[in-house]
Amino acid sequence: MNAEIIAVGSELLTPYRLDTNSLFLTDELNRLGIRVVHKAVVGDSPEEMRSSFSHALDRAELIVASGGLGPTDDDRTRETVAELLGRKLHRDEAILRGIQERFRRFGRAMPEINMRQAMVPEGSTILPNPRGTAPGLWLESNGHVLVLLPGVPQELRAMFEAEVRPRLARLGGDSRLFTRDLRITGLPESEAEQRVRPLYALYPDTETTILAAPTGIQLHPRIWSDDPTKAEKILDEMVERMALALGEHLYSTHGETLEEVVARVLTENRATIAVAESCTGGMLRTVDQRARKLELFSRGCGLLLQ
Secondary structure, eight states: OEEEEEEEOGGGGSTTOOOOHHHHHHHHHHHTTOEEEEEEEEOSOHHHHHHHHHHHHHHOSEEEEESOOSSSTTOOHHHHHHHHHTOOEEEOHHHHHHHHHHHHHTTOOOOGGGGGGGEEETTOEEEOOTTSSOOEEEEEETTEEEEEEOSSHHHHHHHIIIIIHHHHHTTSOSOEEEEOBEEEOSSOHHHHHHHHTHHHHHOTTEEEEEEEETTEEEEEEEEEESOHHHHHHHHHHHHHHHHHHHGGGEEESBOOOHHHHHHHHHHHTTOOOOOOOOSSSSOOOOOOTTTTOEEEOOTTOOEEEO
8 A cells, every 4th residue: 555645734835834644644654565656845825735634635546744734824634635636525523622622621712713723534443542532533535535634742652652653454465674873984975875875786676775974974775575584584694795785884774873882892891991081062073084083073072082
């Protein structure tokens, strides 16, 4: 099953909000054997939302959306999806009573605008939200599944774990994603890629992502398979060959940070180190890879090994 994730909210198109929900959802869907083929961030405009959901229905069997289920005028996910699917909205009295009760528990009267959160498209399955006022919705239409979740991360995660994951587990196939996390230092991204690229042709069923960061290069070989033993064997062989190609520049095959590797080596050897610094605010920044110096950065503590 292929999936698309849509993050709804004009605030996500500004520099002030990050879409962390999509990262969580991608990981969860991959664990269920569902491939995420596209992600989108769309503002609160009904026209843009309608276009985004319409294109998602052309690309994927599963659409998981976050946001736009609140009580204010810019929360339009329910209405947009209902219109797109040709479904009428009706008020669910059980949802309304639940929202009213939640306000009563906090000693407050429910504002009238919260009534729109009780409006649901015909044929929807309600996904309860014990952590907020916005219930989620599960809709099925012409072989597609649409899951509408609240945008508040703690509400979304709790709802996914309790309500969505069990339902999707029955729909996902036997295939799962298996992956590795290699960490490299002292090489630019292009040279790291050049060293391991010949291996791609030897393992055509795998995909490898290379990422550059201030702390070094990350390699993520991965494979989708319904045979865990075979998948692990292929990745083990691939990582072993990558290690030979990368040599001393590879410092972890398990996603460890450079700090964690150095700390582990020191602990295993019962070794301690000390440094003195001045006028750096607690940070040592000089790096000399050719002299094989290893550096860790942390506020208030500098570490330099040679």
